[in-house]
Amino acid sequence: MRTERVREVVSHVVLMLGVLVSLFPFYWMLVMASNTTPDIFTYPPKLVLGSHLWENMGNVLDNIDFFGAMLLTLLASLGVTVLVLFFDSLAAFAFAKYEFPGRNLLFGILLVTFMIPSQLALVPQFVTLAEFGWIGSLKALIIPGAANAFGIFWMRQYAKGAIPDELISAAKVDGAGFFRQYLTVGLPVLRPGLAFLGIFTFINVWNDYLWPLIVMTDPNRLTLQVALQQLNGVYGTDYSMVMAGALMSVIPLIGVFIIGGRHFIADIAAGAMKF
Amino acid sequence: MAVSDALRPTATVSTTQDTDPSKRPNRFRQALPQYAAVSPFFVLFAIFGAFPVFFSIWLSFHSWDGIGQMTWVGLEQYSYLLTDPTFWKSITNTLIIWVISTVPMLLLALIIANALHNATRFRSFYRIAYFIPNITSVVAVTMVFGSIFSNNFGLLNAFMTSVGLDKIEWLSQPWGIKVAIATIVAWRWTGYNAIIFLAGLQAISSDIYEAAKVDGASPRQQFWQITVPLLRPVILFTTVTSTIGGLQIFTESQVLFGSSGAIGGPGDGGLTIVSYLYDNAFGSNQFGYGAAIGWALFVLIVLFSIINWRLIGGSDDERLTKRAARRVQRKIAAEQTAAGTAGKESTDAH
Numbered sequence: 345m346r347t348e349r350v351r352e353v354v355s356h357v358v359l360m361l362g363v364l365v366s367l368f369p370f371y372w373m374l375v376m377a378s379n380t381t382p383d384i385f386t387y388p389p390k391l392v393l394g395s396h397l398w399e400n401m402g403n404v405l406d407n408i409d410f411f412g413a414m415l416l417t418l419l420a421s422l423g424v425t426v427l428v429l430f431f432d433s434l435a436a437f438a439f440a441k442y443e444f445p446g447r448n449l450l451f452g453i454l455l456v457t458f459m460i461p462s463q464l465a466l467v468p469q470f471v472t473l474a475e476f477g478w479i480g481s482l483k484a485l486i487i488p489g490a491a492n493a494f495g496i497f498w499m500r501q502y503a504k505g506a507i508p509d510e511l512i513s514a515a516k517v518d519g520a521g522f523f524r525q526y527l528t529v530g531l532p533v534l535r536p537g538l539a540f541l542g543i544f545t546f547i548n549v550w551n552d553y554l555w556p557l558i559v560m561t562d563p564n565r566l567t568l569q570v571a572l573q574q575l576n577g578v579y580g581t582d583y584s585m586v587m588a589g590a591l592m593s594v595i596p597l598i599g600v601f602i603i604g605g606r607h608f609i610a611d612i613a614a615g616a617m618k619f
Numbered sequence: 620m621a622v623s624d625a626l627r628p629t630a631t632v633s634t635t636q637d638t639d640p641s642k643r644p645n646r647f648r649q650a651l652p653q654y655a656a657v658s659p660f661f662v663l664f665a666i667f668g669a670f671p672v673f674f675s676i677w678l679s680f681h682s683w684d685g686i687g688q689m690t691w692v693g694l695e696q697y698s699y700l701l702t703d704p705t706f707w708k709s710i711t712n713t714l715i716i717w718v719i720s721t722v723p724m725l726l727l728a729l730i731i732a733n734a735l736h737n738a739t740r741f742r743s744f745y746r747i748a749y750f751i752p753n754i755t756s757v758v759a760v761t762m763v764f765g766s767i768f769s770n771n772f773g774l775l776n777a778f779m780t781s782v783g784l785d786k787i788e789w790l791s792q793p794w795g796i797k798v799a800i801a802t803i804v805a806w807r808w809t810g811y812n813a814i815i816f817l818a819g820l821q822a823i824s825s826d827i828y829e830a831a832k833v834d835g836a837s838p839r840q841q842f843w844q845i846t847v848p849l850l851r852p853v854i855l856f857t858t859v860t861s862t863i864g865g866l867q868i869f870t871e872s873q874v875l876f877g878s879s880g881a882i883g884g885p886g887d888g889g890l891t892i893v894s895y896l897y898d899n900a901f902g903s904n905q906f907g908y909g910a911a912i913g914w915a916l917f918v919l920i921v922l923f924s925i926i927n928w929r930l931i932g933g934s935d936d937e938r939l940t941k942r943a944a945r946r947v948q949r950k951i952a953a954e955q956t957a958a959g960t961a962g963k964e965s966t967d968a969h
Contacts, residue, residue: 351737352737352738352739354734355733355734355735355737355738356734356738356740356741358730358731358734359731359734359735359738359741359745362727362731362734362749362809362810363745363748363749365806366748366749366751366752366806366810367748367751369752369760369763369764369767369806370751370755372763372766372767372774373759373763376763376766384766384772385771385772386772387772387777387780388777388781389772389774389777431659431660432660434656434657434659435656435657435659435660437656438652438653438656438657439657442650442653444646444649444650444653444654445646445647445650447653450657450661453661454660454661457664457668459921460668460672460917461863461866461867461916461917461920462867463867463869463893463896463913463916464672464675464913464914464916464917465668465671465672465674465675465913466896466897466900466909466913467671467675467678467900467906467909467910467913468670468671468672468674468675468678468910469667469671470900470901471671471674471678471685471906472666472667472670472671472674487663487667488663488666488667490659490663491659491660491663491664492660493660493664496657496660521652522652522653522656523652526656547754550756551754551755551756551757551758553756553757553758553869553870553873554869554870554893554897557873558897558901568756569756569758572756572758572759572762573758573873573874573877573878576758576762576874576878577877577878578878583766586762587762587763587766590758590759590762590763591759593756593758593759594755594756594759597754597755597756598751598754598755601747601750601751601754602747605746605747605750606743606746606747609746609747609750609814612811612814612815613814613815613817613818614818616815616818616853616856616857617818617819617822617853
């Protein structure tokens with residue numbers, strides 16, 4: 345009995361130390377964003393919050409089109425998320441619940457595409473998009489990622505266990521076609537899976553850096569991450585302003601995550617266990 | 620378009636009664652809605668995945684600046700690649716960063732996962748606190764760490780000065796740069812891997828531990844003989860994903876040094892494979908060479924995934940896991956009997 349209590353206490357000590365390391369950079373970001381740059385550059389450094397947060401945030405808005413970049417990032421993230429949810433769940437529903445010639449072959453091909461690293465064909469991807477005339481447009485950020493192997497694989501695993509065959513047979517007897525079966529039987533059951541895939545996709549597109557860096561060449565139409573790096577590159581010495589920008593860019597996502605994060609973490613872990 | 624095909628009332632139900640064997644193509648026609656449903660992925664993959672992959676083979680046999688004529692150079696890009704010291708440097712840099720980030724990261728993640736497994740209170744708080752670094756953008760995170768590691772006024776140097784150590788110019792020295800980048804990677808992914816390990820720990824049946832306790836196995840024996848072998852598939856998952864991610868590392872060094880002119884930083888200490896690819900293709904418009912580097916990266920990823928698989932063993936099959944559990948139990952029993960005859964040494968070993 346006593347050893348168990350000791351173990352519990354030791355665990356909490358270890359965990360609290362880890363939490364400190366985990367959260368300190370956010371605190372430090374806030375410290376720098378709320379002080380002036382000369383304050384940051386003193387020794388010993390100021391470790392407490394200052395009173396210049398609004399001023400620094402204002403400087404960010406003066407120097408880059410922050411809200412424009414945020415809107416573009418939001419549109420790209422939402423666009424990809426909506427399309428991925430629809431295309432991936434539709435394909436997963438078909439793969440999980442219907443027999444059709446070539447099904448296993450097609451699913452096998454899908455699994456093989458997993459192995460291809462995204463940077464392998466970076467150059468030709470850029471050339472292809474340039475050929476389409478999509479460089480610099482929202483399409484370049486949305487269309488190439490509108491359906492993906494990971495999501496289909498993940499949703500299929502989910503659909504297999506979650507959708508009872510009887511419901512589909514019943515819908516067939518009622519004369520429902522495939523798409524109606526998907527809408528009335530598949531989608532409602534898949535909703536928790538869709539919530540996970542949606543958050544996952546949204547976060548990935550929001551944080552993506554390399555792809556938008558390459559395809560968004562118009563300096564007036566940058567995603568948040570690229571705009572932030574530009575702010576860092578041009579005004580790198582003005583730490584407090586750069587940190588205010590970094591802070592403004594991470595707050596929306598952290599907010600969303602704290603609200604919907606608990607299920608999300610459980611789902612990520614469950615996905616890894618199916619590997 | 621795929622949608623409207625699928626919307627059309629399907630023939631699935633009406634033709635199922637049709638058993639005439641001469642109408643075999645019907646099997647395909649019946650499945651049209653399903654084909655339509657899976658087609659968006661395959662169409663998109665053909666255009667933005669498969670075609671670029673094949674095009675990049677073609678491209679890597681050429682010299683091309685993206686605008687002018689493509690010139691056929693055969694295998695020249697590859698033979699140049701093999702003798703290009705900067706390319707090899709980017710590989711060693713990437714591998715060093717990968718090792719010094721992944722090893723501490725996975726060990727820490729295992730410790731945290733164990734602590735999470737033992738702690739019964741504040742679980743959801745811990746999980747969210749540990750996961751937040753992972754959902755935060757690399758760009759923002761790198762800026763914060765860049766300031767912490769900053770040469771003159773960085774927090775780390777201030778701390779080192781206050782405890783009487785000499786300042787280190789972290790971001791000017793090749794190994795300092797690697798430590799900084801590895802720290803960023805480890806900070807972002809330790810919590811994620813801990814959560815995955817935790818799921819693995821929770822999946823291990825407590826019966827096995829009970830049986831081992833009855834057999835007299837010490838906590839350390841339980842950890843090495845039961846926990847680690849049964850976590851194998853999960854460890855494999857985290858190692859493979861860390862390897863693939865580690866070899867593709869790019870954003871950290873780009874944000875730290877991208878605007879300084881030299882993408883790899885002082886002495887190219889932070890030049891990774893992908894940053895070398897990016898610099899060649901999009902910095903100096905050598906599309907052919909960039910494509911060749913992409914293929915080298917692909918070969919490396921395949922190679923390291925195979926090595927991981929071999930080392931840790933791809934036995935993620937449930938049957939094999941159970942067999943491993945039985946083997947472990949037998950081993951513990953054997954060790955106990957051996958210890959019993961050899962005296963009491965093993966009981967006060969820890």
